[in-house]
Amino acid sequence: MNEMLEGFLRALQLIFSLNPEILNISALSLRVSGLAVILGSLVGIPTGTALGLMQFIGKRSLIRISNVLMRTTVNAFMGLPPVFVGLVIYLLLSTSGPFGPLHLLYTPTAMLIVQLILTIPVVTGITISAVDGVGEEVRDRALSLGATSWQLASTIVREARGGILTAIVASFGAAISEVGGIMIVGGNIRWFTRALTTAIMYETALGEFEMALALGIILLMLAFIVNLSLAFLQLRGVRR
Amino acid sequence: MTPLLEVRNLYKTYDGVEVLRGLGFTVDKEEFFVIIGPNGAGKTTILRILDLLDYPDRGEVFFNGISSTQYARVKYVLRRMMAVVFQRTRLFDMSVFDNIAYGLRIRGVREADVHRMVERTLSLVKLRGFEKRNALTLSGGEAQRVALAQALAIETELLLLDEPTANLDPASASLIEKVVASINREKGVTVILTTHNLFQARRLANRVAFLLNGEIVEVGATKDFFAKPQDARTKAFLEGKMVF
Numbered sequence: 364m365n366e367m368l369e370g371f372l373r374a375l376q377l378i379f380s381l382n383p384e385i386l387n388i389s390a391l392s393l394r395v396s397g398l399a400v401i402l403g404s405l406v407g408i409p410t411g412t413a414l415g416l417m418q419f420i421g422k423r424s425l426i427r428i429s430n431v432l433m434r435t436t437v438n439a440f441m442g443l444p445p446v447f448v449g450l451v452i453y454l455l456l457s458t459s460g461p462f463g464p465l466h467l468l469y470t471p472t473a474m475l476i477v478q479l480i481l482t483i484p485v486v487t488g489i490t491i492s493a494v495d496g497v498g499e500e501v502r503d504r505a506l507s508l509g510a511t512s513w514q515l516a517s518t519i520v521r522e523a524r525g526g527i528l529t530a531i532v533a534s535f536g537a538a539i540s541e542v543g544g545i546m547i548v549g550g551n552i553r554w555f556t557r558a559l560t561t562a563i564m565y566e567t568a569l570g571e572f573e574m575a576l577a578l579g580i581i582l583l584m585l586a587f588i589v590n591l592s593l594a595f596l597q598l599r600g601v602r603r
Numbered sequence: 604m605t606p607l608l609e610v611r612n613l614y615k616t617y618d619g620v621e622v623l624r625g626l627g628f629t630v631d632k633e634e635f636f637v638i639i640g641p642n643g644a645g646k647t648t649i650l651r652i653l654d655l656l657d658y659p660d661r662g663e664v665f666f667n668g669i670s671s672t673q674y675a676r677v678k679y680v681l682r683r684m685m686a687v688v689f690q691r692t693r694l695f696d697m698s699v700f701d702n703i704a705y706g707l708r709i710r711g712v713r714e715a716d717v718h719r720m721v722e723r724t725l726s727l728v729k730l731r732g733f734e735k736r737n738a739l740t741l742s743g744g745e746a747q748r749v750a751l752a753q754a755l756a757i758e759t760e761l762l763l764l765d766e767p768t769a770n771l772d773p774a775s776a777s778l779i780e781k782v783v784a785s786i787n788r789e790k791g792v793t794v795i796l797t798t799h800n801l802f803q804a805r806r807l808a809n810r811v812a813f814l815l816n817g818e819i820v821e822v823g824a825t826k827d828f829f830a831k832p833q834d835a836r837t838k839a840f841l842e843g844k845m846v847f
Contacts, residue, residue, distance in 0.1 A: 498693065500691075500692075500693030501693055501695065503656050503689075503693075504692060504693055504694070504695070504753075505695075505705075506654075506655075506656060506679070506682060507654050507656060507682060507686070507687045508682075508686070508705055508706040508709065508753060508754075508757065509679050509682050509683035509706055509709060509710060509757065510679065510709050511679050511709070514709045518695065518705075521695075521696075521697075522695065522696050
């Protein structure tokens with residue numbers, strides 16, 4: 364217990380002394396996860412919205428069947444094991460793989476690709492639920508007031524805004540806490556691809572608990588700050 | 604003269620249950636037409652079909668002599684000629700002002716005019732001071748007044764009201780009745796209102812139709828309809844002897 368307390372105090376010291384390595388690791392984590400969330404949202408929100416809106420406009424059986432198939436695929440991908448994604452991307456980017464010549468393996472870009480594959484289904488899936496939750500009454504109201512199809516779509520998205528922000532929050536949580544996949548494709552290279560989660564694993568294996576704890580505290584703080592900001596946005600969105 | 608609205612031989616079935624059975628009626632311009640009938644008679648279904656939110660299995664609706672099927676690809680064009688208020692209208696998750704402005708903004712009305720028209724409508728439904736409130740936080744009566752204001756702000760030729768005062772407190776119900784009666788009388792807006800409230804029908808209507816099991820049993824001028832009903836079923840309904 365004493366050891367843990369000492370570790371905790373040392374961790375705080377490392378944080379407040381602005382240790383350059385800790386700063387580098389934190390910045391990389393934020394950059395990769397943040398970019399994954401932004402790009403994932405750019406893909407996932409329109410996709411989820413389109414799939415969600417199909418229930419409002421898709422009465423024909425072909426549209427319904429394809430909608431069900433796509434939703435099932437998204438749901439299945441929401442539970443993708445990160446380590447497996449990491450392995451597949453590793454094989455694709457490795458020298459003998461089809462994308463080997465791009466020399467992306469063991470780079471932050473490879474880590475970003477893994478995180479994107481993990482965040483897109485999360486954003487898409489939760490956005491679908493949010494749009495689904497809007498309900499037929501809102502559709503009827505917008506149409507009865509004379510909305511065109513595009514105006515209806517934008518109204519439904521606006522009504523679903525709280526849920527869509529939840530999708531972004533959840534995807535950030537998934538991205539920042541990811542470890543297995545980015546370890547495989549990033550290689551945990553010091554000053555280059557070492558992220559908070561992979562560094563914690565590494566420092567723990569070395570017995571450097573103070574450093575591991577410091578990184579853990581930063582990870583928690585970052586997750587808390589980002590989630591808090593999004594939660595405020597969510598609250599504002601709901602109240603508007 | 605061509606009636607504003609003509610409904611011809613409408614049939615509609617939901618899950619094997621025939622809700623409308625060869626329904627037909629006409630409504631003239633500037634008329635206040637009330638459809639009375641018990642719950643489940645098909646009142647809401649008619650209004651949903653008139654507003655193109657639902658489709659009949661058979662039959663046709665003519666608006667100013669033009670079949671509504673001709674608007675199949677541009678339904679919003681026909682919908683913009685009418686406004687509807689349902690029994691429990693779901694308002695948008697935005698301020699009262701934005702809810703009322705919605706119909707105007709999607710029509711591309713200039714923002715200065717939007718403000719003027721919303722303020723005027725808010726006064727009409729006695730909701731001045733509620734502009735910034737989120738519409739989802741309102742009481743049932745206030746919410747229904749906002750729903751009516753949404754419909755009035757866009758100044759359509761036809762107003763469809765589906766039991767707009769059901770479950771409301773007497774003050775809200777009375778206010779809604781007064782507003783609707785005045786826009787019919789003063790602005791010449793044609794109103795079709797469905798209700799099972801006989802007193803309300805008597806107070807508001809120029810003509811009344813009795814709907815039972817998806818069929819119009821009887822239509823007549825308000826005074827005659829209540830004083831001398833022709834059909835035995837209408838008589839039984841008016842006398843409260845019809846048990847459902």
